Amino acid sequence: MRLILEPKFFDRPALKVGRALLGKYLVRTQNGKEMALPINEVEVYDGFVDRASHAYRGKTSRNQVMFGDAGHLYVYFVYGMYWMLNVVVGKKDYPAAILIRGVGDLKGPGKLTKAFNIDKKLNGKIAEPAAGLWFEDRGFRFRHGKKIWHIKKLPRVGVAYAGPEWATKPYRFVLI
DNA sequence: ACGATGATGAAC
DNA sequence: TTCATCATCGTA
Numbered sequence: 001m002r003l004i005l006e007p008k009f010f011d012r013p014a015l016k017v018g019r020a021l022l023g024k025y026l027v028r029t030q031n032g033k034e035m036a037l038p039i040n041e042v043e044v045y046d047g048f049v050d051r052a053s054h055a056y057r058g059k060t061s062r063n064q065v066m067f068g069d070a071g072h073l074y075v076y077f078v079y080g081m082y083w084m085l086n087v088v089v090g091k092k093d094y095p096a097a098i099l100i101r102g103v104g105d106l107k108g109p110g111k112l113t114k115a116f117n118i119d120k121k122l123n124g125k126i127a128e129p130a131a132g133l134w135f136e137d138r139g140f141r142f143r144h145g146k147k148i149w150h151i152k153k154l155p156r157v158g159v160a161y162a163g164p165e166w167a168t169k170p171y172r173f174v175l176i
Numbered sequence: 177a178c179g180a181t182g183a184t185g186a187a188c
Numbered sequence: 189t190t191c192a193t194c195a196t197c198g199t200a
Binding site: 062 | 181183185
Binding site for chain 1: 194
């Protein structure tokens with residue numbers, strides 16, 4: 001089973017999409033090769049009031065993709081070295097996105113973008129095969145022989161600047 | 177615990 | 189135009 005996730009999958013409340021993305025596959029094609037790994041960690045950045053979100057201080061040239069349509073990729077550069085991969089969710093003009101923090105054995109958002117060769121060339125593109133990067137439902141993941149899993153809710157990483165209320169919100173989801 | 181490393185955005 | 193900061197990671 002390989003079902004490509006369409007933009008409408010992402011056009012829902014951010015927390016719902018964040019949970020729904022766990023267990024889905026991140027798929028990358030480049031020069032005829034395909035790689036795909038299941039998503040096991042994400043963070044949600046939700047709306048104008050979220051002080052940890054890039055969109056909190058309004059639209060800028062960097063974050064404008066977050067204000068666009070669901071299903072677009074928001075890719076930005078941090079710490080002079082790493083690319084972060086997000087997918088935009090929710091309605092147009094409502095800034096929200098899901099940061100992909102872990103896929104397969106790759107723990108950490110900077111490692112997975114390096115492994116998948118993701119950089120600014122993908123920023124603003126729709127997540128679809130034509131872009132070379134998209135998301136798929138490949139069926140349930142099996143853990144311990146059963147087709148179930150647990151979702152652990154944790155604070156987001158590296159957002160102390162948002163202040164205690166927003167830095168401690170359980171907007172990071174990990175597939176256990 | 178800290179340095180690498182450069183874009184970003186706010187202040188000047 | 190300068191400057192502090194940053195949705196990180198590897199090495200110590």
